[in-house]
Amino acid sequence: MLGFISARQAGLEDPLRLRRAESTRRVLSLELNKDKDIERIHGSGINTLDIEPVESRYMLSGGTDGVIVLYDLENLSQKPCYTCKAVCSVGRSHPNVHKFSVETVQWYPHDTGMFTSSSFDKTLKIWDTNTLQPADVFHFAETVYSHHMSPVATKHCLIAVGTKSPKVQLCDLKSGSCSHILQGHKQEILAVSWSPRYEYILATASADSRVKLWDVRRASACLITLDQHNGEKSKASSEAENTAHNGRVNGLCFTNDGLHLLTFGTDDRMRLWNSSSGENTLVNYGKVCNESRKGLKFTVSHGCSPEFAFVPYGSTIAIYTIYSGNRMAMLGGHYSSVDCCVFNPNFQYPIIRNILHLYMKDLLCCYD
16 A cells, blocks of 8 residues: 555556555445444335445435434534434325335435435325425326436437336426337336436347347437347257346446446356447356345446456345456345445445445445
8 A cells, every 4th residue: 555655646647546455445345334324214124225326325215104304414413323213204194195105216416406206106206305295296007116317318318218118218307208118028027227327328138138229319219229149049949039047137238338238037157248339248256146036236336457346146235346257245234135236435344235234445235
């Protein structure tokens, strides 16, 4: 470390190299934090977490009880041991609370004045953070599994929504209506994710074992259906279409540069794809346990070398190097299955899901 600092002062090292080296060291030394805790508000499991990208200070959580909680992650007491307090919540007594399990929460990418939530009650709600009242509500005919807003969009305000229907729906915040329907999947849509590199590129994962990449500007929007065999299927195969996994695909995550896409399936496999060509890079992560019957939310690091994927693995979180597939560590501490995790590159620690656990350095996760 001193060598890095001396070389940086002398102008011999790129300043970013020191930052990457320190971020990597912190990820590899992650352990359960004994000094930080998060106030317990949810009375049951937590399905989803999101940290706002503006200050990385406020975190949303959505539970199986329909409750949404907003936490302040900053240590206002300046004490070494502290508990992150809930700022407010949409509790069971709130007139606009979701009736059933909240499956996804997401901050508006550009400020903290608005956030979104979707639920098994067949609704997507757009919330005003200041009043904690819904500014708009989208109703669907089927159960909602997942939704996502583009983190980089400047020319559209579309929210991609995956439901029990095989059709992907795009809701326009400007008009307050469903503006597009993307057809091509044969079963329910379990995960959706916009590219962090190109604002019109969308990835979707389905129970039909397929992952599709779409350009929503095109009439025939589907660009490619990912093929785990890279076009070299056995002659004995009876499959008429490409498949990304041999089971339901319930997890999607782009790398931060948008050049690659990670997918996760109930065949206990995770795969890395070139998001431009659709090629399976054939990185071998080994068996990655996936027993979830709905969407599973995992995340990737930012600013490390190499970059890492944090993947719920039973009651633990597995850390993998993205481009080599090596499993570097297993983060324990939960007593039931972990459903989601988020990475906070600014405060250098993680979170996990029902009782929330803080891990020293960079990751946040939750469990039932």
